[in-house]
Amino acid sequence: MTSPIPWRARLAALLPDLSPWRSSADFKLLWGQGLITYFGSFMALIALPLQIKHLTGSPLAVGAMGAVELVPLIVFGLYGGALADAADRRKVILGTEAGLGLLAVILLVNALMPEPALWPLYVVAAGVAALAGLQRPALDSLIARIVPHGEQTAAAALNSLRWQIGAIAGPALAGLVVAYAGHATAYAVTVVTFAVSVLLCLRLAPAPAAHDAPKPSLSGIAQGARYAWSRPVLLGTYAIDLAAMFFAYPNAIFPFLADELDAQWSLGLMYAAGSVGSLVLGLTSGWTSRVRRHGLFVVFGAGVWGLAIAAAGWFGEVWLVLVCLAVAGAGDMLSGLGRATIWNQTVPEELRGRLAGIEVLSYSVGPQLGQVRAGAMAGWTGTRPAIWTGGVACVVSVALLAAALPKLLSYDSETDEDAARRRAQHADPSGV
Structure with missing residues (x-):
């Protein structure tokens, strides 16, 4: 026994x-x-x-x-x-x-x-x-x-x-x-x-x-872009992050949500709730080091983010909204862990900087565009519908992207060819 x-x-x-x-x-x-x-x-x-x-x-x-x-x-x-x-x-x-x-x-x-x-x-x-x-x-x-x-x-x-x-x-x-x-x-x-x-x-x-x-040079930057385009796993990490942030990043309209819930006091908590959820996941993240299927992290985490944002827009009780935002933060961190691991485990050293530049755009431009979308949608449909419809659109887009890029879902750090090549490169005595 x-x-x-x-x-x-x-x-x-x-x-x-x-x-x-x-x-x-x-x-x-x-x-x-x-x-x-x-x-x-x-x-x-x-x-x-x-x-x-x-x-x-x-x-x-x-x-x-x-x-x-x-x-x-x-x-x-x-x-x-x-x-x-x-x-x-x-x-x-x-x-x-x-x-x-x-x-x-x-x-x-x-x-x-x-x-x-x-x-x-x-x-x-x-x-x-x-x-x-x-x-x-x-x-x-x-x-x-x-x-x-x-x-x-x-x-x-x-x-x-x-x-x-x-x-x-x-x-x-x-x-x-x-x-x-x-x-x-x-x-x-x-x-x-x-x-x-x-x-x-x-x-x-x-x-x-x-x-x-x-x-x-521009040609060097283009070489990095061509490499990223030729790798469905990398494309999936960029596309899912952009979709998640574009459809479900409602921070710009949190002041209006607080007003609509008659809870102006909660505005600061709304901004902090996602970080609290991420912090909780970070403090209990030891298990993630034993996972090999990091593509599942990307997809599942982004899906949780979208569902939680949709729920935050649907509920009318401020405490439930805050809990949903915290869950969204945990999902976002899980997806981020998957993206960062795949990037660092697969991209060859000689292209790592150029791919990192593309990665900067993938996780910085999305929130900027997402705030524009949320503000425009709120002006048309109202604050809460703008939030929950964005969350639903996020889940749908993540599911479609995962179906279109099956190699992301099947990514395994032990068997993926790019990961194996990078692992051998990392072990090279030259230090690169």
């Missing part, structure tokens, strides 16, 4: 897998650096639109910040992917992190002026989007190099956990600092966090490009 598994062993199996921390000193450095800069970034993220609101009193002026960010993010995201393949990724990360710190200094100086100007706020917003677009592919592609092949899911879970901690605590702390100490203090905290981040990045090991890496 098999003895029962002790409760402590069961609990340990659920806790996050910390293997990447133990196996990679650089991953541990990047994790800590990222957590610090998340807090600083959220300070600016909250203070910047509030300062625009304070200076103009115009919702349109605040919304324009998103418009000036979109094009730099797309252009520099694609170029940043090519740059990550051609340059030392450590230098790219270090340079962009220092640049972000300098932009925070500009915000601080402007806030300390007797009459702060409006135009620098938009210039900085565009600059942050450009530098983030340059940096993110280098960061993402470096994770694929420094973390062992079999620990990519654990690394993705730990990175997502770091993000959720920042997404919950960062805005709360930033709101208090802005409310009680002012914009300048928030920007000063941002400057300090980026200074600490640069010091940590200096300790990273060099990450030079592969010997045959091409210089950044």
Whole structure:
């Protein structure tokens, strides 16, 4: 007779897998650096639109910040992917992190002026989007190099956990600092966090490009796009994420939902609920390291996201809405774990940066377009119908995409040819 598994062993199996921390000193450095800069970034993220609101009193002026960010993010995201393949990724990360710190200094100086100007706020917003677009592919592609092949899911879970901690605590702390100490203090905290981040990045090991890496060019970017187009598994991860965010990303109309539910007090909780759900999944993510069918993560997680968003729009009780949003956050994180694992386990090192640039677009453009869809739909059908119909459309589109791309559903990290090739490449003594 098999003895029962002790409760402590069961609990340990659920806790996050910390293997990447133990196996990679650089991953541990990047994790800590990222957590610090998340807090600083959220300070600016909250203070910047509030300062625009304070200076103009115009919702349109605040919304324009998103418009000036979109094009730099797309252009520099694609170029940043090519740059990550051609340059030392450590230098790219270090340079962009220092640049972000300098932009925070500009915000601080402007806030300390007797009459702060409006135009620098938009210039900085565009600059942050450009530098983030340059940096993110280098960061993402470096994770694929420094973390062992079999620990990519654990690394993705730990990175997502770091993000959720920042997404919950960062805005709360930033709101208090802005409310009680002012914009300048928030920007000063941002400057300090980026200074600490640069010091940590200096300790990273060099990450030079592969010997045959091409210089950044349009043809190089096109080569990465052709590779992605030729891989149904990768196409499925991009398409499902875009569909899920386009149809079921209703954050822009949460203020109207709170009004309709006569629960204005719940607005902050609505924004935080998804992060809470993701955090709960992250804290119990140990089991995900033992899964091989990561395509199922992508599809099932996106389906849960859509169903939960549909339920959030259908229910009229605010507490049920908050629970649904938390479940949606858990589904989104599960899908994200699947996407990140597939990307890092299958994309060859010489294309990793360019594919990371495409990935930046896949998970950043979708929410931007989704907010436009939600706002337009709410103006036509009302707030709650805009939310629940979007959730239903998400589920339907995910099901159709999964049926059209069966290789995504059947993906197995042990038998997939691209995963096996990348596993052998990762084990190569040259370090790539």
